[in-house]
Each structure stands twice: as structure tokens, then as C-alpha cells.
Amino acid sequence: MSAGVSVTAIPAQTRGWQRDLIGISVILIAALAGYFLFPNNLALLTRMIAIMLLVLSLDLVTGYCGVATLGHAALFGSGAYAAGIAAAHFGITEPITMIAIGAIGGALAGLISGVVILRGHGLAQLVLSIAIIHLFHEAANKASEYTGGSDGLSGISPDPILGVFEFDLWGRTAYVFGIVLLLLVFILLRILVRSPFGMLCRGIRQDPVRVSAMGASVKLTLIKMYAISGLVAGVGGAFNAVSTQVVGLDSLSFTNSAEALVMLVLGGVGSLYGALIGTIAFIWIEDLVSAANPFHWLTIVGALLIAVVLFAPKGLYGTAATFVERYRRGAK
């Protein structure tokens, strides 16, 4: 049938990279604005970057593959502890090496939790993910010789980046380092989600039976994505260790996992921009409200979340994107 049919017109390639260029510029502008507008708040912004990497990583498995998990901090925390232990116990204090070690630690944790979590579906999957995060948490707690247990792991003092940029008291170096890491990860993930592999993952989220009827392995694809997700979360965790110079048990906590999911839902599931916006919005609101009303801030955050989920179920970014799309169609 290949010879007989004449193909009249193959539509032109959609120019995704132009939109990405805009997206990257927006991130850069926001990063610069943050640097100059909040010079005394760089520590908060730096924490935001670390959490953004965690939420991006969660988006890969939840948003793109449809895997429900409440244990994603296991990947983040593993990265943080891997980098922290390497620095505190083995004297590996070169920051880029620490990030790489964190990425490997995260990927391994991703592989392990992926293999376990993907045994179940739906609710069983969710329960397994909660079990995973508690097991990781408890393991880190018990191995106090290496992790410092509930006291946290301290004594991490990273070298200057590339031997030149020293980590300063104001956290400027850490902030710029974080932005560079974030942009790098973001660009790589844009390539990934647009690739055939990314398309396969989106297919799995929508109908795994159809994907296996195409002859593709659903399980293997998901486990691969879990490892990649672990890599990203591990970078986030390691960056957190490098920038704060401590690793606490809270990085491996259920709360951290659940908050990451809340941020993702807030921003919009299944879009990398949604993951970024959700993290910024959540941490910013949390910071604002907790300063304004230290007694009832959790109540206010909760109410805001309910409002978003009820009135903008696609999240902040998803809802905005829908509006723009509708406007464009109306204009045609």
C-alpha cells in the first residue's frame, strides 16, 4: 500500500521549540527578578528551586505516566543523603560531583520504588508508595552512623564551584547554581517529553491496554521513566544538600511527598510549566500567609487549595492555558 497512495500534504512541523524558547526566557527573567527584588530572601528562592526539581520529577511519573504516588520524596531524599554522605563521610566535596552522586542515588531509589509501586494499580499503588516513603524514612533514621538520624546530617562543606565560585553567606552562588541546574534539567525534560518515549508514556497514561496491543512493554517503559524521574529528584535533593549544607530526615518524609503532589496539582498536572508554577505559588503563599498569621496559616493554605481544586481543576497553568486556547479559537 506504500506505493499506490500519493500523499498530498504532510502538515508542517509544529514549532514547539519556539514556545520553549519563550518558556526558557520567562524562567530566566523570573530568576533575575527574584535575584534583584528579593536579595534578602535568596534562601527561600533556593529552596524553591530544589523543590521545583522534586515536583518536575513527580510530574514525569504522575503527570505524564499516570502513576499515583505519595512517596516521591524517597527519590529526593535519597539524592540528598547520597550527596551529603559522600561529602561528610568520604570527603567528596566538589559540588558538581556531589550533584552527580545525588542523581545516581535518586535514580537507584527511583528504580527500587518503581519496581515496587508498579506492582499495584490505583489504590494499591498509592498504599505501596506510602509504605515506600516510610521504609526509606525509617532506614535513614536507623542508619544514624551515616545519616545522623533524627539530628540530621551536617558537616557538608562543598568546595567552590569549578574552583572559582565560593558559596557565600547570602546564598548568591547557591541561587545562581540552582538556576543553572534548573534550566539544564528543564531543557532536557522538554526534549524528553516530546520524544517518542515521551509520547509512549502519554499513551500509557491514557490507555495501557492499547499500548500493549501495539506491542510495547508498559512495565518496562514505566520503570525507565521512574529511573529518569529519580535522576531529576536526586539532582534536586543533592542541590538542597549543597545549598543548605545539611540533610534532615524531613527530606525523606511523607509530608514532603504529599506537599510535592499538592504543588503539582496546584500548578497543573502533566505540564512542566505547571510543575514550576505550582511550586512557586505554593511556597510563596505558604511563606506569605505564615508571616501574616502564624496561628491560622495552615487553615488559609488549605482553603486556598480547595478553591483552586474546585474552580480550576486543571491547576493554575492548565486553566490559564485552556483560556488562551479558547481565546485563540474564538479569534480565528
Place this chain on the structure above:
Amino acid sequence: MTALFEVDHLQKAFGGLNVTRDVSLALGKGDRVALIGPNGAGKTTFVNLVTGHLRPDFGQVLMGGEDISRFNPMRRVRAGLVRSFQVTRLFGEMTPEEHVALAILQRQGKSGRMAGSSQAMPDVMRETYEILETLNLTALGRVPVSEIAYGQQRLLEIALALALRPKVLLLDEPAAGVPHSDTFLIENALAQLPADLAVLMIEHDMDLVFRFAKRVIVLAAGEIIFDGLPVDATNDLRVREAYLGGYANGSAA
């Protein structure tokens, strides 16, 4: 000569109920066979046994002489045995172009690639639009599947099957859910199937069956009661009895 596709003494029971009793059939290159039977005859079970979604109690499924009975559904697809679904199973947010491109990439073993995009692969795009063109879906290439009509979704199911270039194609009621006035679309699509492809179609629409099939197999109560030319099927006493019960003989059951 070994047949392209062979089912050998297949048996399956759920508890005490024998839903598939000693079913054997063979398909050669280019065969157009319809599998029909009244409701509850065990057609769906048969499809599930053949595609590996159910495990038979006894019997074998062979492709080109090779026993694929122990293969999981995924490996059977890779061996060249592809099915379509009775109720469309598609990715609602994705476009027909993405569906077909994904199937082609999967066939070529490129679906695991983590860089590049299907739109940047000229050969994949050419084949994608060749297939969409055959099924008159070109204009809908970039519309999300959730926004296109059901009849056209059925066509896309066939497009996906084509993109996988199977040796044997199992069509599970390709016209199910399609308004009768649109059946001709499906029929045209079926007429475009490659000549050397072996097709086994399960269908209720008798008009479609008799126009499409060169051979008819009738299943009743889990058993093959007829295997032969369509013309003979209509005159076969057992077939008439299976469909019409006692009324076939003009006496009350």
C-alpha cells in the same frame, strides 16, 4: 505446508461451563475469514485466548508453525498477531497523527528514543500520512481524538492495526457502534487492507460479513459448527438452528 496462523484444539472452561470446545482453525496468506455466531457463542473468549489475554486449558496457537501459546499479549503482537478492539481504545488527548506515528515507531523499535520527535522524522511522517490518507483521515491528522466522531475513531483503530504491519489481523467487530449509514466507511477501509494479510473478522453485521468474507466460520456454544463458503452457511441446517433455534425447521421449540 504450515499455515500462517493456526489454532489447534483450543479448550477453555470457566468452572463447569465449557466456553471453548476443541476449536481448530487455520488461516493462510491473504485469507478473509469471518467468525460469526449467536450471542454467548464464545467469540470474545476465543479472541482473548488467541491474543493471550486468557490462558487456554488445552490446545495451541501457532504462527508460521511456531507455538506462541506461552507468549504474553505483547510478544504475540511482535510476532505479527495484531487485534483491533470491539470498543475503541484510543488516547483521547492525542491526535490521529500521533497515534499512527507511535505505532510505526513501535514497529521500528524506535519508541524508546528519548530525543528527537516523530514530526522530525520524514520517513515516519510520510508513512503516517500514507496510512491516514488511505482511511480518509488526513484532514483530522492534528485534531485530538476525543473531538472526532466515533465512526472515524473506528477507522483510526484500523489505521493503527495497519501501521503495525501485522501478518494476521483480528478485527473484533470493526463496525460495532457505527451508524448503519456509515458502515460503508469501514467497508472501504477493509477493502484497502494489504492483499497478503490474513484477516479474521468477528462481526454481527451480516451484510458486511457476506461482502467481506471469502470464508465463514460459525461458532455456537463454544464449538465450530460450520467452516466453509458464505453461501453454504446460509443453507446449513445446523447454522440455521443455532441462530433461529427450533424456528429453523418451522416447528415450535
